[in-house]
Amino acid sequence: MVLKVLVFLVLVLVSAVVVESQQPTFNDDVLGLIFFKAGLKDPTAKLQSWSADDNDPCNWMGVKCDPTTYRVTELHLDGLSLSGHVGRGLLRLPFLQVLSLSKNNLTGTINSELSRIGSLQVIDLSGNNLSGSIPDDFFTQCGSLRSISFARNNLTGELPASLSSCSTLVAVNFSSNQISGQLPSGIWYLRSLQSLDMSGNLLEGEIPEGIGNLYDLRRIKLGNNRFSGRLPGDIGSCSHLKSVDFSDNYLYGSLPDSMRKLGSCSSISLGGNSLRGQVPDWIGELTSLESLDLSANNFSGKVPSSLGNLQLLRELNLSMNQFTGALPESMANCYNLLAIDVSQNLLTGNVPSWMFKMGVQGALISGNKLMGNVESPSLASTVPSYQGLRMLDLSSNALSGEIPSNLGVLSSLLFFNMSRNHLFGSIPASIGELKATQVIDLSHNLLNGSIPSEIGGAVSLKELRLQRNFLSGKIPTQIVKCSSLTILILSRNNLSGSIPTAISNLSNLQYVDLSLNDFTGSLPKELANLSQLMFFNISHNHLHGELPLGGFFNTIPTSSVLGNPSLCGSVVNRSCPAVHPKPIVLNPNSSDSIGGSSPNHHRKKIVLSISALIAIGAAAFIVIGVVAITVLNIHVHSSMSRAPAALTLSGGEDFSCSPNNDPNYGKLVMFSGDADFVAGAHALLNKDCEIGRGGFGVVYRTILRDGRSVAIKKLTVSSLIKSQDEFEREVKRLGKIRHHNLVALEGYYWTPSLQLLIYEFVSNDSLYKHLHEPDRSCPSWRQRFNIILGMAKGLAYLHRMNVIHYNLKSTNVLIDCSGEPKVGDFGLARLLPTLDRCVLSSKIQSALGYMAPEFACKTVKITEKSDVYGFGVLVLEVITGKKPVEYMEDDVVVLCEMVRGALEDGKVEECVDGRLRSNFPTEEAVPVIKLGLICASQVPSNRPDMEEVVNILELIQCPSEGQEELE
Structure with a gap:
């Protein structure tokens, strides 16, 4: 092969000296691609068809040629697991128009000469491991370049000023890197630009004025950066805009009036900023809107009634603002609305009836001041559109009245939360008709009556929270039919009777709280068979007898059994009384004599119980033991005087x-x-x-x-x-x-x-086992979030104490019986004489995927930021349920890169562990995923401190659930 390549080189050199032929030198393209291939590793042999023996490469994998000239015009090698670097061989393809090498493992820096291939129109190197900065001169001679994407790499540095001079550009995507600095002031002079995506970087400063020059701009994404200042005042001049994303920055001020001109816009995302003021009525003029996200800002005033004009609207998120008043009835005209989130505002009035007469699938209205009776008219009648409702959260309001008796009409409901209201009356029997529902939370209300036996009909139920009510009666044995149940919280009620043995058949149970009730009887011994149990609280009841032996109950905390004075066992430091059989009667004269007994002559009976006989024997044994121990003590004392x-x-x-x-x-x-x-x-x-x-x-x-x-x-x-x-x-x-x-x-x-x-x-195994062992039940979203927050707090404390962990991984995070994470094995590297990287690498080689890149670079100091990297990988592992590196049959999947890719494709929600299905709050999951990616940045200085991480997580945490303890 080497000889053939040399022959090609000779031929090329000769052809340059001799008179140039009018016929194309087909071997130029072959030679260029062979040189390019030489710089690659091809583990799956996808490029096996590339042979230097061929006259042209037109039948090679991923190669497209002009049908007339047979010269290479397109090269598509996406997702082939290629590694190595982008070699200079491509410069020998003068007619190349499309270069697409996305979703591989290519490394190295970007070659500035690529853009000088005169015919090149499309460059896509997204989803690789390219590093360094974009060369300053990359765009100075960009020829006919129209589309360029370096998304989802590890690029650093600032955007080159030459970007503003490439007037042919139509699409630019540098998202999900660590590019810093400001937007070049001349970027708005790219008059042909239709799509600009710089999201997921570290760009800062104000967004420069002049965006109105881009008359043909269709899509702009600057979200998840550090931009400050106001929204561009002239953005309305981009009349063709379809999608606007300035979310998760530090922007302030009000919505610019020019936005009312964006009549073609279908998606506006401004969440996670500090925007304020009222949402203007002209928002209703944007009749093409399908998605509107103004969440997590400081908007106030009433929700404009003009929203009812947005008949194409599918998603509306106004959560975490300061909106007041009632939701406008005009929104009944939003016939296509699928999801509405107005949680964490100051809204008043009744639950809007229109919400249940449409095809809404998700309605989140928690954390407001809604009042009134929820029975009428909201759920009073059977409406076919109810069948599409999958998530209903009315928690943390001031609702009153009884729970509607016809809950069964919500046949598709997965999540049902009416906690923290003023509901009274009994739980309707129709709750058993919610066969698809996974979470029912009616806690913190004024409910009375018993738990209906029909609850067993809710066969998909995973979480049942009824704490802090006035429920009475027994736990229905039919609850055993809820075989997927993982969380059962019935604390602070008036429940009575015994704890049914049937609960021990709920093999997926992890968290049970029956405290502060009036339960009696003994605990079923079969409860010890609940292998997934992490918390079981029966404190302050009237239970008696011995605690179950085995499993979780061997290490149950004392606090979980307090207030039951008749319970016994080692945990409560109270021995259980022996079970005494009936006494044995020893009386040889108890039967009548042959002649009959005299009524006036009764002999005294001698009655000795078995326990008495045992006591007598034990006393004798103790006396013998005392004598033996005394002799042994004398012998030991004598021996110790001679030698230790x-x-x-x-x-x-x-x-x-x-x-x-x-x-x-x-x-x-x-x-x-x-x-x-x-x-x-x-x-x-x-x-x-x-x-x-x-x-x-x-x-x-x-x-x-x-x-x-x-x-x-x-x-x-x-x-x-x-x-x-x-x-x-x-x-x-x-x-x-x-x-x-x-x-x-x-x-x-x-x-x-x-x-x-x-x-x-710590009794409850490692985080690794909870996430990856197949026989474990799936941790809920709330448990996962609490684990992430707990790990962050532990690491933040370590760093305050000037201790670096050095060895973060899921096997070194333990979960205690209450579900709290405990980070272990910290600081052990300090026991070594020097922090030698080779020693560290050999000792913690099992931490593959968690180790920060600087461990491989002797010139970079190991600091707390190395722990932050490992934490970022752990965050992604907890949320996705996948290992940091997974080896497939013909591929290696690196978790960080997979998630970055999904973020770029707008499919980041699909990264959440499939076992959770849709039972997780997107408003928490997506920011946490992004935080994990930021923590796992390749450059240490780009990673936040752990104290900042804790603060961010506490801000992300949904107030309606984040402050809710599993109680």
Whole structure:
């Protein structure tokens, strides 16, 4: 092959010297593509057909030629898993018009000479791993270039000023990179521009005036940047605009009047800014609108009635503003409306009846001041259009009256939330007709009566929240038919009776709260079989008997069983009374004699119970034991006077339960509590007690004398460990770190050849298992969000304490019994003599996909921003349910790139774990995904601090749900 290439080169050189032939040198294109291929890696052999033996490349994979001249005009190699760089061989294709290499793994920088291929019209390098900045001279001689896309790469730096000089450009897409700086002031002179997408970057400053010069502009996306100032006042001059997106910036001021001229616009997205004032009535003149998003701003005043003129409107989002008054009745004319979100405003009036007479699929009206009776007229009659309603959230208002008795008409409902209102009366039996509903939340109302047995008809139910009402009666056994149930919260009611054994058949249960009721009887022992259980609260009831043994109940917190004085078991530190059989009667004279018994002569019966016999035997045994122990103590005391006694670990190391100055013996230090182990030191490193392995060591479980379970990490880096003094100094420093989202370090053990770290034991497995093990039930959106927020808070605290984690991954995040995340294994790299990157990489090689790029660059300092990168990957892992790197049969999928691609294609919602279906709030999910991508930026300086991350998450969190605890 090399020889053939050399021959081609000779031929080309000869042809340049000899008189130029009038016939095209077909081999020029072949040679150029062969050179280009030489710079690529083709793991799936897609370019196998490319052969230097061919006279022309017109039958090669991805190649299109002019049918007359046989010269290459188009090259389409999208999504072929190609890696390598974009080589200079392409410069030998003088007739190339379309170059499309998107969705590959190409690396390196952008070659500025590409744009100088005179005939090139389209360049698409989106969805790769290109880095560096766009060359300053890239657009100075752009020839006939019309469309260019570098979207979803890792480009940095500022936009080149030469961009403004490429007058032929029709479409520009540099979205989802880390491009910074300002928009070039001359960008609005590209008179042919129809589509401009700079979203998902770090652009800042004010949007320059002059956009009105782009008379043919159809689509502009500048969302998710850092632009400030006002919306362009002359935007209305772009009369052909179809789509406008300035969302998630720092824009302020009111809507410019010129926007009323955008009569052709179908989508306007301005959410996530600081825009204020009233929404003008002229908004109703934009009759082509299909989507309008003004959410998360500071708009006030009434919702304009002119919205009723928007008959094509499909999606309306006015949430998180300060709108007042009632929703206008004129909106009944929006016949095509599918989704409306006006949550978190100051709206008053009744629930609008028109909302239920249309084909609306999602209605979110939570967090307002709506009043009135919800029974009439909203849901009072059977209307066919009800059958399309999938999400109804009327929570956190001031609604009163009874729940409509004909709920069954909402046959497609997936999410039903009427919590935090003033509803009274009973729960209608028709609730059992909601066969598709996954979430029912009627908590924080004034409901009474019993839980209807018909609840068993809601067979798809996953979450049932009825807490803080006045419900009475028993838990219906028919609830066992809700086999998908994961969350059951009935706390703070007047429920009574026993807890039905049927609950133990709900194998997917994760969170159960039955506290503050009047339940009696004993807990069914079968509850111990609920393998997914993370929280079970029965506090403040009248339960008695022994707690179930096994599973979650072995580690149930004391707070979850308080207020039941008749409960017994080790958790409540109250022994259960023995079950006594009837006494045995020992009376040889109890039967009549042959001659009959005398009525005046009764012999005294001798009655001894089995328990009495056992007690007598036990007393005798204790006496013997006391004597034996006394003898042994004398012997031990005599032995200790001769030499210190050492306990032996199964690993063969000496171990002492107190500091010992003798260097041949180990030193055990506990920062608090008992320094003794129930099973004895010999059992600490027993293979049967092993619960995990990581880059720094093996983890075992054992129990302290005071009853606490602990996790023991046996470090496997003994040859690299610091001296004893430095080791102890670092460990004690880590031991002072206490945060409810961090695994606490309880103590340590030291010998020159063996080091143990003693951690609190977290019982509910790792985040990795909850996300990826097939037999686990799917964590809900709320659980996932809380895990992300908890991890962020734990890391923020670590960084405040000047500790870098170095080893973030889902196996190092544990979930406690209440669903709270606890980040573990932090700071262990500081136990090594130097933070050598090779050592770190070898120790945490299992963290593939989480490690920040700077680990591979010796000139870049490892800082807290490296943790932020790992956190960003974790965020995407939690939301998508996918691993950071997944190996397919013929492909490797990198999670960050997959999500970036979906964001670019406008399909980011499809990245959310499919097991959640549509049961997640888009207004939370999309911003969290974007935050994860920002945290996982390639350039450390582009990543936010963890404190900023916490603040952003708390802002993202929906107030109606974010402040709601699982109680």
